[in-house]
Amino acid sequence: MAKDVDLVVVGSGFFGLTIAERCATELGKRVLVIDRRDHIGGNAYSEIDPETGIEVHRYGAHLFHTSNPRVWEYVNRFTEFTSYVHKVYTTHRGEVFPLPINLGTINQFFRSAHGPDAARALVASQASEIEAGDAKNLEEKAVSLIGRPLYEAFIRDYTAKQWQTPPRELPAEIISRLPVRYTYDNRYFNDDHEGLPVDGYTAWLERMADHPLIEVRLSTDFFDESQPINKRALAGTVPIVYTGPIDRYFDYSEGELAWRTLDFEREVLPVGDFQGTSVMNYADPDAPFTRIHEFRHFHPERDYPVDKTIVMREFSRFAERSDEPYYPVNTPSDREKLLAYRELAKSEPDVLFGGRLGTYQYLDMHMAIGAALSMFDNRLRPSFS
């Protein structure tokens, strides 16, 4: 069976589908994509909730954004995007503040009416205990950016819930993702382009796979030797792009890489609007969840019911082997293991490791797609020609 294909792709997330689509369309190669889940699309998959008709992102809210012109051009071949602009609010001590931290957050928090310069000076005086360049961990980085009072209100306890690791033991980069602005601009992302696929993520993902040379086989685990498309059977017979967890590929020989997983609790409520916005964070430790998503607000242009809504509470914890891996924890010991796995990967010339799980990296969708386009250019096109 694998004799009839030119490439096997393990995993039908954005990385795997981009590889499959490029190899089929550009090179005329026959590609078999397998996924152990019973649906296409990896974590970007979404489905229509049968009770409300509202599109729900099963693995957590996914917002597309990019400043990469090549990725933007590429994704627009498969879907149009709405004009949705992502904004997030946070609840702290019974009061709602805008995120990311901006002039509105600062003035509300300090009960002030500062302009940009005065706010900057205030925050700088509170942040002076640590030089940004000296910050060695998440806490120090956050304090150096926003000062201790704002850090303790909006970051410390949320981060502790999200990572269950003291912020002093977390890498500074985690917090660098969040901008701090001295204007009232509360767009969550800074990118040139953002929006949601007009007819949903799954329609977009299905269009990427819709090619006569691409076959997608679901509910097929690459390590399950009771089915024919497995690691042992294929070894050395066909090129493989593997987007599952890299430690699993090598049977955890160098130890397990640590991941965070999420638990999602969905509820249909008999109201037209529960929270007035798509994502509300909960900054304080008394709420056990980190945030609540209300999916209707992602698509204000759709005709959703006015008497019910669906919300999803998000809880974070360390992943066990049987859990879905979501965020790489990336401690120094993880990085050591990853280097050892990368060495092992060099001894597998027919297998390319890619994507979030295959490289043990937090990748946004546009980054996963961009990385797949680069792998196609630099590795697959040359090796096939």
Ligand code: FAD
């Ligand atoms: P995945 O989507 O994880 O796909 C990997 C696939 O491989 C899965 O379908 C899995 O079932 C399959 N697989 C694994 N092992 C095997 C096996 N043994 N056999 C067969 N198949 C296997 N990005 C954004 O840009 N914006 C967001 O707002 C955003 N929000 C996110 C929220 C959460 C909670 C998470 C976890 C991620 C978020 N992302 C977001 C990131 C986005 O999900 C990733 O960029 C994208 O999923 C990466 O695609 P991928 O193909 O690398 O991995």
Ligand code: UDP
């Ligand atoms: N963060 C925080 N408070 C918030 C939102 C984010 O402390 O209200 C921190 C937290 O450490 C989180 C990081 O900023 O892990 C990145 O946040 P983002 O919303 O980008 O995370 P994601 O959507 O990937 O969970």
